[in-house]
Structure formats: C-alpha cells, structure tokens
Amino acid sequence: MKKPYVAVVDDDSAFANYLRTFLSLRGYDTRSYSRGDEIVATIKQGDPPDIVLLDVMMPGMNGLDTLRALKSAKPDLQVIMLSGREQASTIVEAVRLGAADYVVKPDDPEGLGEIALDAAIKSAIEKTRLVSEITELRRQLSDDQDRAFLFWGDSPDMSAIATVIEQVSDSDVTVLIRGESGVGKELVARALHEQSLRKDKPFVKVNCAALPTELLESELFGFEKGAFTGAIQHKPGKFEFANHGTMFLDEIGDMSFPLQAKLLQALQDGEFSRLGGKADVRVDVRVITATNCDLESAVAAGKFREDLYFRLNVVTITIPPLRERREEIPMLTDHFVKKYSVQYNKPFGGITPELARLFLEYEWPGNVRQLENMIKRMVVLGSETAIIHELTQPSSPLHHWPHTTSSSTPRPTALPLQPVMPPPAAAAAPVAVAGAGPAAIGINSVAAVAAAAGAAGNVSLKDIARTAAREAERELILRMLTRTRWNRKEAAEILGISYKALLYKIKENGLDKAS
Numbered sequence: 001m002k003k004p005y006v007a008v009v010d011d012d013s014a015f016a017n018y019l020r021t022f023l024s025l026r027g028y029d030t031r032s033y034s035r036g037d038e039i040v041a042t043i044k045q046g047d048p049p050d051i052v053l054l055d056v057m058m059p060g061m062n063g064l065d066t067l068r069a070l071k072s073a074k075p076d077l078q079v080i081m082l083s084g085r086e087q088a089s090t091i092v093e094a095v096r097l098g099a100a101d102y103v104v105k106p107d108d109p110e111g112l113g114e115i116a117l118d119a120a121i122k123s124a125i126e127k128t129r130l131v132s133e134i135t136e137l138r139r140q141l142s143d144d145q146d147r148a149f150l151f152w153g154d155s156p157d158m159s160a161i162a163t164v165i166e167q168v169s170d171s172d173v174t175v176l177i178r179g180e181s182g183v184g185k186e187l188v189a190r191a192l193h194e195q196s197l198r199k200d201k202p203f204v205k206v207n208c209a210a211l212p213t214e215l216l217e218s219e220l221f222g223f224e225k226g227a228f229t230g231a232i233q234h235k236p237g238k239f240e241f242a243n244h245g246t247m248f249l250d251e252i253g254d255m256s257f258p259l260q261a262k263l264l265q266a267l268q269d270g271e272f273s274r275l276g277g278k279a280d281v282r283v284d285v286r287v288i289t290a291t292n293c294d295l296e297s298a299v300a301a302g303k304f305r306e307d308l309y310f311r312l313n314v315v316t317i318t319i320p321p322l323r324e325r326r327e328e329i330p331m332l333t334d335h336f337v338k339k340y341s342v343q344y345n346k347p348f349g350g351i352t353p354e355l356a357r358l359f360l361e362y363e364w365p366g367n368v369r370q371l372e373n374m375i376k377r378m379v380v381l382g383s384e385t386a387i388i389h390e391l392t393q394p395s396s397p398l399h400h401w402p403h404t405t406s407s408s409t410p411r412p413t414a415l416p417l418q419p420v421m422p423p424p425a426a427a428a429a430p431v432a433v434a435g436a437g438p439a440a441i442g443i444n445s446v447a448a449v450a451a452a453a454g455a456a457g458n459v460s461l462k463d464i465a466r467t468a469a470r471e472a473e474r475e476l477i478l479r480m481l482t483r484t485r486w487n488r489k490e491a492a493e494i495l496g497i498s499y500k501a502l503l504y505k506i507k508e509n510g511l512d513k514a515s
C-alpha cells in the first residue's frame with residue numbers, strides 16, 4: 001500500500017527538519033520546500049502530495065497567497081496551515097480559501113505532534129481518501145450509465161435478456177453468462193448486481209484466465225502468514241471482500257480442474273479455507289460467471305467438473321454477437337462518435353454513408369468492443385480513411401479474422417423475429433454499379449447487375465455483391481412501406497428490425513425523399 005505523501009513548506013529549516021522526522025516516524029513520505037512558489041510549481045508539474053503542511057509567515061509569497069495558488073491549481077488538495085501564533089483574521093481567511101485545518105506551532109516543538117498536528121493530518125488523509133472514493137464512484141457511475149446505454153439496445157434479443165435480468169436479479173441463483181468476446185458479458189453481470197438486493201454491497205470481478213492456478217487460488221480465497229515463501233502476512237481473498245455482495249468470475253472455463261473443486265465447495269457450503277489456514281471462513285456471496293468457451297465439450301473431455309457445471313448453469317444468459325443485431329450499429333456508432341469527440345476534444349461531425357454501410361456489412365468478430373475502439377481511433381485521427389481502407393482491402397487483417405459460432409453459445413430466449421415474406425413483383429429502381437465507368441448503369445433486376453458488370457468488364461465480384469444486396473434491401477423496404485402505406489412502425493415489424501434501424505435504412509437508401 002502506498003504511503004501518504006506529505007509536503008512541508010516552511011522557511012525555518014530546523015522546524016522543517018523536525019516535521020520531516022516526525023512524519024517519517026509515523027510512516028509518511030515527506031518532502032520539504034522553503035518557499036511557496038516552489039510547492040506551487042511542483043503541483044502544476046503534476047506531482048501533487050496528499051497533504052501540504054504550510055507555514056503562514058514566509059518571505060516572498062506568504063502562506064495565504066500560497067494557499068490561494070494551491071487551491072486554484074488543485075481544488076481538492078488538503079492543506080494544513082501552521083502558524084507561530086493564533087490570529088482570528090488569518091484563521092478565518094485560511095478557512096475561506098479552503099484550508100483543511102489551522103494548527104498553532106507551540107513554543108516547544110516536541111509537543112507538536114502529540115495533539116493537534118497528528119489529529120489534523122489524520123483527518124486530512126481521511127478527507128483525501130473520501131474525495132478519491134467519491135471521484136471514483138462518480139466515474140464508475142458515469143461509465144455504468146454509458147455502458148448501460150451501449151448494452152441495452154432495442155433489438156428483440158437484448159430486450160429478452162433485459163427481461164431475464166429483471167426476473168432473476170432479486171434471487172441469489174448463480175447465473176452463467178455466455179457469448180463471444182466483446183459482447184458485454186460484464187455489463188450483464190453488473191446489471192444483475194445493480195438490480196439485486198445486494199446493489200449497495202461490493203461487486204468484485206476476477207478474471208480466471210489472467211492468473212496461473214496458484215495465484216488465482218490465493219486471489220480468490222486468500223492465504224495465511226507463512227502459507228508459502230513470501231507470505232509474510234495474512235491476506236484476505238476476493239471472496240471475503242465480496243461478502244454480502246456479488247462475485248463475478250470471468251472466463252470461468254479457464255479455471256484449472258483442481259481449483260474447481262474448491263470453488264464448488266464455496267458455492268455449495270458458503271465456506272472455504274485460506275491457503276495455509278486451519279479454520280473455515282464463511283461468506284455470503286452471490287456468484288455470477290461468464291465464458292466464451294464450450295463448457296459442454298470441456299465437461300466431456302474431463303477438463304471441467306460436471307457437478308460444477310450444473311451448479312453454475314442454473315440460469316444461462318447468452319448474448320448474441322453484434323453481427324446478429326446489426327440494427328443497433330447506427331445507434332452505437334452515433335453514441336461512440338459523440339462520446340470520444342467530447343473526451344478527446346476533437347469534434348467529429350459523424351460518419352459518411354459509405355462507412356455506415358461498411359459497418360452494417362462487416363461481421364464484427366470483436367463485437368461492440370471492436371466497434372468502440374475503431375471509432376475511438378477514427379476520432380483521434382480525425383479521419384475515417386484508415387478505417388474504410390481496413391474494411392475494404394482484402395489484405396487487411398480484419399478480413400482474415402475468423403469467427404465461429406460455438407455450440408456452447410446458443411441463441412438466447414428472445415422475442416421471435418417476424419418472417420420477411422417475399423414481396424409482390426415490382427419494378428426495381430435503377431442503381432449505379434460502382435466502378436462501371438463514368439456513367440451509371442441502369443438496371444432493373446439482380447440478373448441485370450451481373451449482365452451489366454460483364455459488359456463493363458471492370459467491376460469486381462465484391463462490388464457486384466454489395467450492389468445487388470443494397471438494391472435488394474432497397475426494393476424490399478420500399479415494397480413494405482408501400483404495402484403499409486408508409487406506416488414505418490408496421491413496416492419495421494414485418495421486416496423484423498427496429499424502428500430506428502428502419503429510419504436509418506430509409507435515409508441511407510434515399511427513400512425519405514420518396515415519401
């Protein structure tokens with residue numbers, strides 16, 4: 001644990017040395033400054049102490065002026081004022097400027113730390129800790145709200161998952177979350193915790209794939225002093241930290257077979273023993289696990305305990321990959337662009353229709369996480385050129401990143417998609433075939449696309465496939481809108497997509513002008 005860092009600012013070198021000795025004996029890291037401008041410069045350079053002990057009377061920049069500059073540079077900095085005599089006006093001004101406390105220097109410095117200073121420093125350190133915790137909680141709240149927005153799309157699958165979460169969050173049943181990397185398994189786990197009766201208690205996450213077996217066991221269950229070389233003191237495990245709260249075990253499929261037995265005991269009996277411990281430790285923890293691997297195959301191969309599998313698999317939530325809920329991509333894209341434009345102070349006006357189309361066509365092996373990172377890079381660079389290049393060039397690594405649909409991750413229970421019925425025959429609107437020369441090639445059917453391309457002689461198969469797909473999509477949307485007399489909500493239900501996705505596609509295909 002990092003020692004609190006206390007800066008001493010006093011032009012009296014003898015008294016400053018005494019303070020440094022006093023602080024060092026009590027476990028603080030210290031550094032001394034003889035002038036106010038020195039500590040102000042240090043703060044502005046990004047090396048702030050936790051506490052500042054500041055003398056009121058100093059040559060040049062006095063204590064109050066220094067306090068004013070320090071609070072301007074770092075408002076949450078805890079500053080304790082030191083003075084040789086008690087002056088009411090000085091105390092009032094120091095408090096007004098934001099001083100944490102005001103301590104009078106006694107004539108006998110040996111008594112200084114016995115009463116006022118020791119208490120003032122401890123109080124200031126506690127305030128620093130609380131400020132840090134509040135800042136972190138606010139950041140987490142902002143992140144959770146942001147993540148909740150990203151996760152809870154309006155697709156039928158995600159709506160069904162939200163319903164399951166509401167149904168099981170208040171119970172203490174174990175939940176197994178399945179899905180590919182980047183789909184948001186941790187978000188589901190946090191949602192289960194936030195909607196449960198344990199929401200005010202700890203949420204503790206452990207990645208089972210990040211540590212070797214020996215370290216993972218001590219991380220989960222803790223150890224006693226002398227349990228192994230280097231165990232110089234007792235250390236509680238994550239299960240103890242999560243007591244009365246929720247434990248999220250990510251990548252549970254990577255846990256070693258021997259450690260699985262100890263986990264099973266903790267789940268069944270609510271107790272375990274620390275490494276090197278003689279007595280059992282009892283805890284009350286709700287366990288949520290996640291995996292992207294095929295646990296059934298691991299059980300069949302003898303790599304995962306069958307009894308643990310059944311213990312974990314009480315309720316299963318499977319999150320579909322992003323490519324199976326493409327209607328959420330425009331909403332996610334817009335959100336990420338706005339988020340990182342603000343975060344990096346680099347305004348980005350939005351993506352072009354070409355990139356929006358590529359996003360809808362891409363398979364997204366990295367799912368929402370990949371989309372977020374791609375847009376983050378685009379905003380930082382201020383251009384989408386590199387992203388378009390990656391998505392369109394066959395030599396790009398993105399085109400050689402295979403994805404597989406594992407038998408261990410079946411589709412979640414969700415609202416059924418409406419079947420798309422073949423529309424009645426109708427003439428298709430002419431489209432332009434990319435790369436077919438300066439003049440657009442008018443076509444009236446998918447077959448005509450191939451004929452036109454063959455005649456042009458310079459159109460790639462990839463371009464033809466995209467052109468045909470876009471034309472088929474445009475024609476189907478137009479027919480459904482015509483059939484429903486441009487009732488967009490009814491058309492979206494027939495097409496099996498969300499209302500927002502349909503509005504986006506209407507605009508993308510230029511159909512908004514036809515209405």
